[in-house]
Every structure is written in structure tokens, then in C-alpha cells.
Amino acid sequence: MSKILTADEVKRHNTRKSVWMVIRNEVYDVTAFIDEHPGGEDPILEAAGQDATIAFEDVGHSEDAKAMLKKYKIGTLAPGEGCCKMRAQIWRSSSPYHRDCTECNASSDMPGTSDSKSWRSFDGGTPSSVSRKSSLKCFKEPGPPRHERRIQRIVVPKERFNFIYLYIFFVLAIKFHLSMESFKK
Numbered sequence: 586m587s588k589i590l591t592a593d594e595v596k597r598h599n600t601r602k603s604v605w606m607v608i609r610n611e612v613y614d615v616t617a618f619i620d621e622h623p624g625g626e627d628p629i630l631e632a633a634g635q636d637a638t639i640a641f642e643d644v645g646h647s648e649d650a651k652a653m654l655k656k657y658k659i660g661t662l663a664p665g666e667g668c669c670k671m672r673a674q675i676w677r678s679s680s681p682y683h684r685d686c687t688e689c690n691a692s693s694d695m696p697g698t699s700d701s702k703s704w705r706s707f708d709g710g711t712p713s714s715v716s717r718k719s720s721l722k723c724f725k726e727p728g729p730p731r732h733e734r735r736i737q738r739i740v741v742p743k744e745r746f747n748f749i750y751l752y753i754f755f756v757l758a759i760k761f762h763l764s765m766e767s768f769k770k
């Protein structure tokens with residue numbers, strides 16, 4: 586059965602002897618996988634004892650890799666142990682993964698969080714209202730990529746606009762003057 590684990594428990598398993606990591610609030614013991622990891626041991630050891638969600642997603646692991654996670658799952662982070670407790674150092678409030686997180690208020694006073702104030706703006710719950718459901722809110726996928734805005738119309742600068750009209754007026758005036766001259770003859 587899957588255990589409920591705390592951030593502190595995960596953090597203790599940060600050496601080659603025992604490597605635990607968190608991916609999307611699930612805890613994995615990947616000690617046996619260090620030597621088997623196709624991406625080498627370095628990425629695994631660097632993520633040891635930490636939340637590796639972003640590192641794991643950024644690599645663009647295949648569906649096979651994601652399916653492999655199941656084999657190494659040992660538990661789930663307890664409610665309130667996710668967002669800030671595990672990721673204070675690596676996730677910033679601007680992170681798309683962090684949007685709408687309702688867990689932050691619960692752990693915004695966590696010691697060692699240098700920007701604890703900024704976490705407060707993402708609150709929406711009190712410590713007592715933090716639930717498993719709310720902790721999952723941390724993992725909202727980043728939205729679809731924003732498309733470049735296309736230029737809808739070309740705007741002529743005011744100065745150039747006036748100059749064009751002046752030029753047209755000048756040409757017409759000369760034409761009028763010349764035609765008047767030829768008319769007089």
C-alpha cells in the first residue's frame with residue numbers, strides 16, 4: 586500500500602545509498618534505477634531528496650519513461666507537504682506549475698523560504714482547509730503556448746502622414762500653376 590510521506594522524510598534520502606524523489610506529489614525510490622537510467626546517473630543524483638517534477642518534465646521523457654515511474658512509487662506526499670515545502674528553492678511564484686496553488690498559504694512561513702511573502706499571493710486556503718485535492722492544484726499544466734500577435738494594420742507615423750499630404754499638395758499646385766500658364770498663352 587502506498588504510504589503518506591512528509592517532505593522531511595524525502596529530503597533525507599539524498600545520497601547514492603538511497604535516492605528518493607518527488608514527481609507530481611508522488612514519492613519514488615529510484616535507488617535501484619541509478620545505474621539503469623538511460624540519461625545517466627547524474628540527473629538522478631542531482632534530483633535526490635528533492636522535487637524533480639520540473640526536471641523530469643523538462644527533459645520530455647517518453648510515455649515509456651512515465652510508465653516506468655509506477656514501478657518505483659513508494660508513497661504520496663502528505664497534504665500541505667507539496668508546493669512550498671518541497672519546492673521553495675526551485676519553484677518561483679511565476680512558474681506556470683505553481684499557478685492557483687492553494688497550498689502556499691499553509692507553508693508560506695516555512696523557514697528558509699526567502700520569498701515567503703510572494704507565496705502569499707497564491708493563497709486561497711488556510712492550513713486547515715488544505716486537502717489532498719487542493720495539493721493537486723499545484724500541478725496545473727502550463728497553458729497552451731501563446732501565439733505571436735500578428736500586426737493587424739500598418740500605422741503611418743503622424744509626421745510622415747503630414748509630409749505625404751504636403752508633397753501631394755505641392756505637386757498639384759505646380760501642375761495647376763503650369764496649366765494656368767499654358768492657358769494664358
Ligand code: HEM
Pocket residue numbers: 613615618622623624625628629632637640641644645646647648649650651653654657
Ligand atoms: C525516476 C524517475 C525517472 C525515470 C523512470 C526516467 C526514465 C528515463 C528514460 C526511460 C529515459 C530514456 C528516454 C525516454 O524514454 O524518455 C530517460 C532519459 C533521460 N532522463 Fe530520465 N528518468 C527519470 C528521472 C529523471 C530526472 C529526475 C532527470 C533530471 C533531469 C532525468 C533526465 C534524463 C535525461 C537528461 C535523459 C536523456 C534524454 C535524452 O537522451 O534525450 N531523468 N529517463
